[in-house]
Amino acid sequence: MTVEDVAHRLAEIVHHQGDDEAAHGLADDLHLDVLRSIAAGAPDPEMLAAAALRSETVDFGRWCA
Structure with a gap:
């Protein structure tokens, strides 16, 4: 996995926020x-870890059952 891979995955998360x-x-x-x-x-x-942690800046509800 590369930082670019993470960036693509972050874009997908933003798309579904x-x-x-x-x-x-x-x-x-x-x-x-x-x-x-x-x-x-x-x-x-x-x-890689720093890039993945950027997902925490995407605004969506984080809840668990």
Whole structure:
């Protein structure tokens, strides 16, 4: 996974931000995929993590059952 991959995924989250459940699921999936990529030895893990954390700036309801 690259920072560009994360940027594309963030754009998808923004696209779905009107649907809290969809956006939240996409953000959770992004975070897991970034963690898996880092665990597998991705270069620049700090950059990947920082890029993924930008999902926290997208405005949608974050709630859990």
